[in-house]
Amino acid sequence: MDRPVTIPRPHRRQASSGSNSAYSLMSVEENIALRLIKQHADVEDTESSPASPEDNYGTGSTGKTYFDEGGYVSGDKRDKDPYVRNRFNQAASDILPSNRAIPDTRNAMCRLKKYDEDLPETSVIITFHNEARSTLLRTVVSVLNRSPEHLIKEIILVDDFSDNPEDGASLRAIRKVRVIRNSAREGLMRSRVRGADAATAPVLTFLDSHVECNVHWLEPLLQRIKEDPTRVVCPVIDVISMDTFQYIGASADLRGGFDWNLVFKWEYLSHAERSARLSDPTQVIRTPMIAGGLFSMDRQYFNKLGKVWQCGGSLEIVPCSRVGHVFRKRHPYTFPGGSGAVFARNTRRAAEVWMDDYKELYYRSQPLAKQVDFGDISERVRLREKLHCKPFRWFLKNVYPELQVPTLENSGDAHVIRQGPRCLDTMGHLVDGTLGMYPCHNTGGNQEWRFENGLIRHHSLCISLSPEDRVTAVLAACDPTDDAQMWRRQGEIIRHAKLDACLDASRPALYLDQCDQYKFSQQFSF
Numbered sequence: 001m002d003r004p005v006t007i008p009r010p011h012r013r014q015a016s017s018g019s020n021s022a023y024s025l026m027s028v029e030e031n032i033a034l035r036l037i038k039q040h041a042d043v044e045d046t047e048s049s050p051a052s053p054e055d056n057y058g059t060g061s062t063g064k065t066y067f068d069e070g071g072y073v074s075g076d077k078r079d080k081d082p083y084v085r086n087r088f089n090q091a092a093s094d095i096l097p098s099n100r101a102i103p104d105t106r107n108a109m110c111r112l113k114k115y116d117e118d119l120p121e122t123s124v125i126i127t128f129h130n131e132a133r134s135t136l137l138r139t140v141v142s143v144l145n146r147s148p149e150h151l152i153k154e155i156i157l158v159d160d161f162s163d164n165p166e167d168g169a170s171l172r173a174i175r176k177v178r179v180i181r182n183s184a185r186e187g188l189m190r191s192r193v194r195g196a197d198a199a200t201a202p203v204l205t206f207l208d209s210h211v212e213c214n215v216h217w218l219e220p221l222l223q224r225i226k227e228d229p230t231r232v233v234c235p236v237i238d239v240i241s242m243d244t245f246q247y248i249g250a251s252a253d254l255r256g257g258f259d260w261n262l263v264f265k266w267e268y269l270s271h272a273e274r275s276a277r278l279s280d281p282t283q284v285i286r287t288p289m290i291a292g293g294l295f296s297m298d299r300q301y302f303n304k305l306g307k308v309w310q311c312g313g314s315l316e317i318v319p320c321s322r323v324g325h326v327f328r329k330r331h332p333y334t335f336p337g338g339s340g341a342v343f344a345r346n347t348r349r350a351a352e353v354w355m356d357d358y359k360e361l362y363y364r365s366q367p368l369a370k371q372v373d374f375g376d377i378s379e380r381v382r383l384r385e386k387l388h389c390k391p392f393r394w395f396l397k398n399v400y401p402e403l404q405v406p407t408l409e410n411s412g413d414a415h416v417i418r419q420g421p422r423c424l425d426t427m428g429h430l431v432d433g434t435l436g437m438y439p440c441h442n443t444g445g446n447q448e449w450r451f452e453n454g455l456i457r458h459h460s461l462c463i464s465l466s467p468e469d470r471v472t473a474v475l476a477a478c479d480p481t482d483d484a485q486m487w488r489r490q491g492e493i494i495r496h497a498k499l500d501a502c503l504d505a506s507r508p509a510l511y512l513d514q515c516d517q518y519k520f521s522q523q524f525s526f
């Protein structure tokens with residue numbers, strides 16, 4: 001995924017644009033991030049000093065907590081199958097203490113960083129709907145125990161009409177916790193706005209309800225906002241295993257981006273960007289988009305906000321801030337009105353308000369979106385005018401030059417490469433990753449391919465051969481001078497241009513085999 005050498009100017013479509021985005025982004029996030037991050041999870045230096053068990057939570061000198069954790073957690077609903085309620089292993093979470101130690105996953109240089117004493121304090125806003133009690137409690141306790149006492153003004157839990165009101169209400173007993181309960185299901189964005197309206201600290205920090213804050217996660221975020229209140233900052237999101245609840249450090253070499261379908265995706269930083277970061281891995285990463293689950297920002301800025309980048313702000317990932325998150329395969333609950341409909345509506349609203357003529361590229365990528373009702377956007381358009389936000393063209397040029405903008409002539413249409421009900425899929429892998437066949441979802445994403453001068457491209461990645469066995473197909477940074485990346489389509493088969501062999505999908509990972517046009521696993525339709 002090497003790119004031009006420009007310093008990355010991230011931006012991203014952000015979660016906080018009023019009624020616009022994020023519920024739907026999150027379900028996508030949970031899909032994609034899992035694979036990407038896990039693949040790189042071994043890269044980072046995870047010197048495992050257990051997080052120091054500070055005690056702002058309040059077990060006090062007696063070692064006994066004033067809050068009856070055991071009673072709270074055991075009062076939760078359980079199913080025989082521990083995955084049924086949350087799509088993660090609730091039993092594995094329930095047996096872990098709320099204040100368990102986790103490894104300090106930051107780069108070692110982060111430990112030398114000094115932050116101002118007088119950082120602004122924050123209100124932490126956690127929205128939830130039918131969260132497992134043990135994960136919700138651990139989220140709260142990790143905030144209290146791993147943040148400097150004077151920086152946490154309050155923790156606002158917004159219960160988005162969970163089945164059992166006591167899931168949230170019981171937590172009022174914990175210091176600094178306030179609970180707001182919706183009287184009907186509102187969805188993520190409206191719940192967050194409710195939390196923000198109730199907040200009293202100058203900085204808002206939004207967290208998911210199944211996370212664990214790591215040591216010194218908060219100070220680097222607040223420092224950036226103190227220096228410039230138009231920054232929206234987020235931590236590196238570590239991985240909490242949905243099966244074992246093991247806490248795994250994720251690579252900091254990722255940022256957020258999107259394709260013309262406007263679906264959030266993780267992107268590996270280019271080689272140039274990674275090289276530039278080697279001398280100081282604590283530098284922030286400017287990102288075109290953030291995942292939307294975890295971030296901090298100035299409260300006043302939140303209240304007047306449009307699209308962050310276009311309206312003069314910036315989006316950053318702060319590598320010295322780490323928060324673990326339970327990534328799941330999909331959301332355990334349905335969105336109000338059905339997830340697909342909500343996503344299409346929100347995305348279309350964003351496109352109509354913010355993308356100017358470029359919205360046509362979105363409609364070209366997602367033709368069905370044109371049939372979705374997007375409601376009244378006049379207020380958002382007025383906001384955009386009032387804030388003198390910049391055109392989308394500015395954003396593409398200055399913040400996200402890596403996004404390829406198809407011109408009308410060079411439509412270079414992306415296709416799926418289909419075999420029966422399944423389509424060729426990057427499986428979320430990056431350079432050196434294998435490819436597989438996955439049920440066609442017809443939404444582009446990891447199933448989008450272009451044939452171009454012998455290359456088979458997925459954005460800046462091309463299908464190549466493993467340098468080790470020269471048989472397994474792998475992804476590589478596109479290089480038209482690399483013979484290994486050259487292919488020829490012959491009827492339904494895909495023949496390697498230099499070797500007398502064809503792509504075959506009869507194993508989990510695509511590989512080269514003797515060409516046989518009658519073999520189903522070598523027949524692809526485009």
Ligand SMILES: [Mn+2]
Pocket residue numbers: 026030208209210293325326
């Ligand atoms: Mn989540």
